[in-house]
Amino acid sequence: MDLLIETQNVPNFRSQWSLIIFSNNFCLKRGIQEILSTSNKYKIISIISSVDQICPTLEKVKPDFFLISHPEQTTIASWIKEVYPSVFVLTWDSTNGGDACIFSSLPLIQQLDKIVLSQSVGELPVSIRRLDIYYELVKKTFISSQEQKMLHYLSYGYSYTEIAEALDISLNTLKNYMTDLREKLNAKDKTHLVVIALRTGLVV
Numbered sequence: 001m002d003l004l005i006e007t008q009n010v011p012n013f014r015s016q017w018s019l020i021i022f023s024n025n026f027c028l029k030r031g032i033q034e035i036l037s038t039s040n041k042y043k044i045i046s047i048i049s050s051v052d053q054i055c056p057t058l059e060k061v062k063p064d065f066f067l068i069s070h071p072e073q074t075t076i077a078s079w080i081k082e083v084y085p086s087v088f089v090l091t092w093d094s095t096n097g098g099d100a101c102i103f104s105s106l107p108l109i110q111q112l113d114k115i116v117l118s119q120s121v122g123e124l125p126v127s128i129r130r131l132d133i134y135y136e137l138v139k140k141t142f143i144s145s146q147e148q149k150m151l152h153y154l155s156y157g158y159s160y161t162e163i164a165e166a167l168d169i170s171l172n173t174l175k176n177y178m179t180d181l182r183e184k185l186n187a188k189d190k191t192h193l194v195v196i197a198l199r200t201g202l203v204v
Helices: 026-036 051-060 073-083 108-121 126-139 145-155 160-167 171-185 190-200
Strands: 017-023 042-048 065-069 088-092 100-102
Touching: 017 026, 017 051, 026 042, 026 108, 042 051, 051 073, 065 073, 073 088, 100 108, 145 160, 145 171, 145 190, 160 171, 171 190
Parallel strands: 017 042, 017 065, 065 088, 088 100
Antiparallel strands: none
């Protein structure tokens, strides 16, 4: 069921930040509600599930953040930014279209805290802020010793075959590990994985 909550008594944004959630995934919406219910800092003021509800909702309430999780979220986020340029759009597991990305593999409230901090004190362009926030979050991501070794060899130009031999594992096992690691760090490919590792100090 879609939800619209009155916002008359929302505290000043410095103590509480408001969100609208747009998703057609019931479990995701419920999960976000449960997570944010543990913090007084973030208040969900509306939850919607269809595109035709976006405009009426944004005409009634102005959130600090508009969080989107939808198969067409890149297109929707770009459209919202064009029609409502003052709305700060968060996209789910995608760095395209919005102002910042929320990664499902990382703690939600921690990510929101980072974004709030950047909004409060940052003057950098959004695209740069987004990367800075992401790299800070990566530093807090648990990386196993095996994964660190993989990143180390990869950063020195080792092929997958050479890395598998060095770690005494099969090539297929290594490829599976690499896929998991790319998903964990939201890397597009192995080159992007190395860039992330170097910029965040995961390898030196």
